[in-house]
Amino acid sequence: MYLDKAKKQEIFENYGKSNSDTGSVEGQVALFSYRISHLTEHLKLNRKDYNTERSLTMLVGKRRRLLDYLKEKDIERYRALIKKLGLRR
Numbered sequence: 001m002y003l004d005k006a007k008k009q010e011i012f013e014n015y016g017k018s019n020s021d022t023g024s025v026e027g028q029v030a031l032f033s034y035r036i037s038h039l040t041e042h043l044k045l046n047r048k049d050y051n052t053e054r055s056l057t058m059l060v061g062k063r064r065r066l067l068d069y070l071k072e073k074d075i076e077r078y079r080a081l082i083k084k085l086g087l088r089r
Contacts, residue, residue, distance in 0.1 A: 025070045032063040
């Protein structure tokens, strides 16, 4: 399994308020970004895997909606997260 419990806790610890803070927008966006990068690598090897392609599209949409929400609520947190994750927007 590519995403075990320890890896999730590490992601939430680095981007959330604590390792048990799974509900923060920053933690969720970081987790989605990790999953998106994994699925992108999978699709490079398996280009006809259309179910994974759809899952990837849905994840990108979820991440986009969360980032839009964060941008509306607190622009400084949004900018810090974009810079920390290295997203181009």
